[in-house]
Amino acid sequence: MTTILTIAELYPDFEHHLIQACNFSTSSSTLTQSMQYSLQAGGKRIRPLLALTTCQELGCNVEKAYPIALALECIHTYSLIHDDLPCMDDDDLRRGKPSNHIIYGQAHATLSGDALNTLAFDILSDPNTNLDSNTCLQVIAEIAKAAGYKGMVGGQALDLENENKSVSLSTLESIHRHKTGKLIEASVVSGALVATTNANTISTLRTFGQAIGLAFQIADDILDVTQNSQTLGKNAGSDLRKNKSTYPSLLGMKEAQKLLLTTHKKAIDALDRLGLPFTNLRNIADYIVARTS
Amino acid sequence: MTTILTIAELYPDFEHHLIQACNFSTSSSTLTQSMQYSLQAGGKRIRPLLALTTCQELGCNVEKAYPIALALECIHTYSLIHDDLPCMDDDDLRRGKPSNHIIYGQAHATLSGDALNTLAFDILSDPNTNLDSNTCLQVIAEIAKAAGYKGMVGGQALDLENENKSVSLSTLESIHRHKTGKLIEASVVSGALVATTNANTISTLRTFGQAIGLAFQIADDILDVTQNSQTLGKNAGSDLRKNKSTYPSLLGMKEAQKLLLTTHKKAIDALDRLGLPFTNLRNIADYIVARTS
Numbered sequence: 074m075t076t077i078l079t080i081a082e083l084y085p086d087f088e089h090h091l092i093q094a095c096n097f098s099t100s101s102s103t104l105t106q107s108m109q110y111s112l113q114a115g116g117k118r119i120r121p122l123l124a125l126t127t128c129q130e131l132g133c134n135v136e137k138a139y140p141i142a143l144a145l146e147c148i149h150t151y152s153l154i155h156d157d158l159p160c161m162d163d164d165d166l167r168r169g170k171p172s173n174h175i176i177y178g179q180a181h182a183t184l185s186g187d188a189l190n191t192l193a194f195d196i197l198s199d200p201n202t203n204l205d206s207n208t209c210l211q212v213i214a215e216i217a218k219a220a221g222y223k224g225m226v227g228g229q230a231l232d233l234e235n236e237n238k239s240v241s242l243s244t245l246e247s248i249h250r251h252k253t254g255k256l257i258e259a260s261v262v263s264g265a266l267v268a269t270t271n272a273n274t275i276s277t278l279r280t281f282g283q284a285i286g287l288a289f290q291i292a293d294d295i296l297d298v299t300q301n302s303q304t305l306g307k308n309a310g311s312d313l314r315k316n317k318s319t320y321p322s323l324l325g326m327k328e329a330q331k332l333l334l335t336t337h338k339k340a341i342d343a344l345d346r347l348g349l350p351f352t353n354l355r356n357i358a359d360y361i362v363a364r365t366s
Numbered sequence: 367m368t369t370i371l372t373i374a375e376l377y378p379d380f381e382h383h384l385i386q387a388c389n390f391s392t393s394s395s396t397l398t399q400s401m402q403y404s405l406q407a408g409g410k411r412i413r414p415l416l417a418l419t420t421c422q423e424l425g426c427n428v429e430k431a432y433p434i435a436l437a438l439e440c441i442h443t444y445s446l447i448h449d450d451l452p453c454m455d456d457d458d459l460r461r462g463k464p465s466n467h468i469i470y471g472q473a474h475a476t477l478s479g480d481a482l483n484t485l486a487f488d489i490l491s492d493p494n495t496n497l498d499s500n501t502c503l504q505v506i507a508e509i510a511k512a513a514g515y516k517g518m519v520g521g522q523a524l525d526l527e528n529e530n531k532s533v534s535l536s537t538l539e540s541i542h543r544h545k546t547g548k549l550i551e552a553s554v555v556s557g558a559l560v561a562t563t564n565a566n567t568i569s570t571l572r573t574f575g576q577a578i579g580l581a582f583q584i585a586d587d588i589l590d591v592t593q594n595s596q597t598l599g600k601n602a603g604s605d606l607r608k609n610k611s612t613y614p615s616l617l618g619m620k621e622a623q624k625l626l627l628t629t630h631k632k633a634i635d636a637l638d639r640l641g642l643p644f645t646n647l648r649n650i651a652d653y654i655v656a657r658t659s
Contacts, residue, residue, distance in 0.1 A: 099515040100544050101523035108515065155480060160472035179453035183476065184523050187448060187483060191514035194487045198507035206499035213506065214491035221484035222392040222401065230394035230477050251393050 077129055080122060080353050087121050087142055094143050094196070099188075107177040107185035108192075111150050114168040117364075119289070119357065120145040120260040126353040127264030127278060140202045141212055141263045144193035148220045149256065151189035154182050156229060162315070169306035190220075204267060212263045219259035228252025232317070240318045246287070253293070254286030261285075261354075277343050281354065284340035289361050291333045294319035295326070296366065304366050337362045370422055373415060373646050380414050380435055387436050387489070392481075400470040400478035401485075404443050407461040410657075412582070412650065413438040413553040419646040420557030420571060433495045434505055434556045437486035441513050442549065444482035447475050449522060455608070462599035483513075497560060505556045512552035521545025525610070533611045539580070546586070547579030554578075554647075570636050574647065577633035582654050584626045587612035588619070589659065597659050630655045 078086070095112055099105045121142030128138035157164040157172040158179060165175050174182035196202075197213050204212070218224060228251025235244065261282035265275050294312065298321055302309045312319045320329040340358045344351045371379070388405055392398045414435030421431035450457040450465040451472060458465050467475035489495075490506050497505070511517060521544025528537065554575035558568050587605065591614055595602045605612045613622040633651045637644045 097515070099523070100520040100540060101527055103527060104515060104520060104523035151480075155476055158476065160476060180526050181523065183448055183451065183453060184519050184526075186480070187444075188515040188519040190480060190483050191510050191519065194506060195510035195514055195516075198503050198510055200503070200507070206503050210491050210493070210499050210502055213487060214493070217484050217488035217491055221488055222390070222397060222481040223488075226477050226481040226484065227393040227397060230392070230397035230474060233473050233477075234394055234396060247393060 077353070078126075078135060080126065080356055083122055083125050083135070083353075084118060087118055087125065087139075087146075090139050090143060091146065103177060103181055104184055104188065107173060107181045108188055110176060111154050111167075111173050111185065112146065112189070114170050116150075116168050118146065119361075120149050120256060123257065123260040123282070123285075123354075123357060124264035126357070127261050128267045130349065130351050130353060131265060131268035131274070133268035137203060137267050138264050140196050140199065140204070141216075141267065144196045144216060145256065145260050145263070147189045147193040147196065148216065148225075151186040151193075152220075152225055152229070152256075154186040154189070158182060161229075161233065162311070164308055164311065166302065166306070166308050169303075193220075208266055211266050215259050215263050215266065216256075219255040224251055224255030224259075225253075228255070235318065237316045238318070240323075242323055245318050245320070245323060249287060249290040250283070253290045254283060257286035257289060258282035274347060277347055281340050281343040281358075284336050284343065285358050285361055288333055288336040288340065288358070291320045291329060291336060292361055292364060294321055295329055295333065296364070298326070300365060306366060333362055370646070371419075371428060373419065373649055376415055376418050376428070376646075377411060380411055380418065380432075383432050383436060384439065396470060396474050397477055397481065400466060400474045401481055403469060404447050404460075404466045404478065405439065405482070407463050409439075409443075409461050410659075411439065412654075413442050413549060416550065416553040416575070416578075416647075416650060417557035419650070420554050421560045423642065423644050423646060424558060424561035424567070426561035430496060430560050431557050433489050433492065433497070434509075434553075434560065437489045437509060438549065438553050438556070440482045440486040440489065441509065441518075444479040444486075445513075445518055445522070445549075447479040447482070451475060454522075454526065455604070457601055457604065459595065459600050462596075486513075501559055504559050508552050508556050508559065509549075512548040517544055517548030517552075518546075521548070528611065530609045531611070533616075535616055538611050538613070538616060542580060542583040543576070546583045547576060550579035550582060551575035567640060570640055574633050574636040574651075577629050577636065578651050578654055581626055581629040581633065581651070584613045584622060584629060585654055585657060587614055588622055588626065589657070591619070593658060599659060626655055 095109045124141045124145055125135050125138045129135040153167055154173040156162050157167055158174055165172050202209060228248050232248045232252055258279060261278050265278045297309060297312045300309055337358055344354055388402045417434045417438055418428050418431045422428040446460055447466040449455050450460055451467055458468050495502060521541050525541045525545055551572060554571050558571045590602060590605045593602055630651055637647055
């Protein structure tokens with residue numbers, strides 16, 4: 074068993090790997106800067122941390138999961154850049170800084186998002202990943218499905234189409250399971266794929282990932298109402314302004330908070346079934362419920 | 367040796383495979399329609415045909431290259447959708463039809479481009495591709511590099527930054543080698559990777575791909591001046607309107623046509639060095655020079 078690093082130790086390690094990975098140049102210096110600006114803007118790094126710690130808490134050297142962690146952050150970052158565009162959610166503040174298109178313009182924001190999307194697969198297919206080819210392909214398949222029309226992009230489209238509409242709870246859950254949930258689920262599963270081939274372990278961790286993915290979004294909806302923009306690092310109250318249905322708007326704040334706790338319990342129950350400590354994964358699940366930004 | 371299908375036979379076969387591949391649904395019906403609209407809008411299908419015929423002309427069953435052909439067309443199509451956006455080249459006509467954002471709006475055009483980009487890697491990592499894992503990974507690496515900041519997206523960024531500027535011939539070549547050339551080169555090389563591990567064959571076919579990639583763009587610049595919008599299926603004269611440097615504007619029409627022929631010869635010379643007939647590849651190279659749209 075290798076030493077298990079805490080989340081507090083993994084975070085700066087990931088930032089260090091990210092800075093190294095950002096040490097590239099492109100034929101366009103504006104494109105390079107635009108990509109680096111958003112990658113290095115900070116953030117919770119939930120997806121990479123999930124992949125890294127799932128890998129190590131299953132007994133595998135955490136270094137093996139770094140390409141996956143980087144790829145996940147590339148995809149998450151590209152989705153934020155494109156979501157913030159005026160034609161999409163039109164947000165000018167992200168991670169406490171001006172959105173990418175505010176600094177680099179819409180054309181370069183579109184292109185840097187495109188480049189980061191592709192960069193994820195460039196990183197995962199690099200012959201130096203130290204992962205065997207079968208595992209690499211499984212991870213690519215997992216992440217591509219979670220990020221594309223079957224997952225994140227499908228969810229964002231559904232979200233846009235339901236602005237200014239009153240949606241059912243099941244539609245709201247479908248939006249969030251796709252838009253946010255699938256990539257969080259894939260983060261846990263791809264970290265697991267590096268460490269094990271045990272189908273039961275992978276499927277139980279998938280259940281964990283699905284639950285924390287949903288919990289993350291319920292918490293997001295609650296924070297949008299209860300916190301201010303400075304604490305969030307993005308514009309607060311934006312769901313209300315865009316007339317979007319949310320868990321608090323559909324269920325009321327009290328029931329939304331109750332659902333958050335039930336969903337958190339589902340996640341913890343899944344971990345309990347596997348009989349390993351999973352200290353970090355439990356901490357991340359707790360953080361998702363307790364976070365203020 | 368399997369039977370070599372002609373380009374005229376491969377084209378409808380590819381369209382058939384593409385229609386089958388388009389038989390998907392997403393959580394958003396608008397997103398699905400938007401993706402299918404652009405994939406099925408016709409087009410020359412140069413990239414898929416290059417991959418398919420390179421594979422078969424090296425003696426391998428063409429069926430093996432279909433996932434690659436589909437992935438290449440997904441990436442090419444996403445790049446057209448995003449390039450046509452108002453914040454980029456702002457073109458309202460593509461493949462003889464209204465551009466994607468004219469029909470589906472900018473938000474869905476952005477998302478369907480994103481989804482097609484990711485779909486390429488979903489297709490390539492599918493366990494049913496019938497390719498061994500190592501080859502799959504090599505192809506993913508080849509295509510990701512060619513499509514991302516090291517290739518197509520980098521070239522598009524450089525192109526945008528040089529609008530309304532007088533550029534040198536070497537900058538123009540760099541723009542085109544990245545923006546159009548790299549993915550055409552990757553189409554040939556990935557078709558070859560399926561069929562052979564011979565490094566000399568792959569590298570010589572890379573030279574062929576680079577030459578026809580450049581020839582394709584020189585021809586494009588010439589056609590933008592000499593043809594009308596109806597023949598081209600996109601707005602003619604757009605380089606001039608956007609004040610973009612082109613081969614005819616930098617060299618004059620006569621020298622541009624001469625460079626087109628020299629570049630075509632480089633491509634044919636590469637094929638000659640390999641001692642195989644490559645009838646289809648020669649036909650595609652000839653078509654690139656002689657095409658009117």
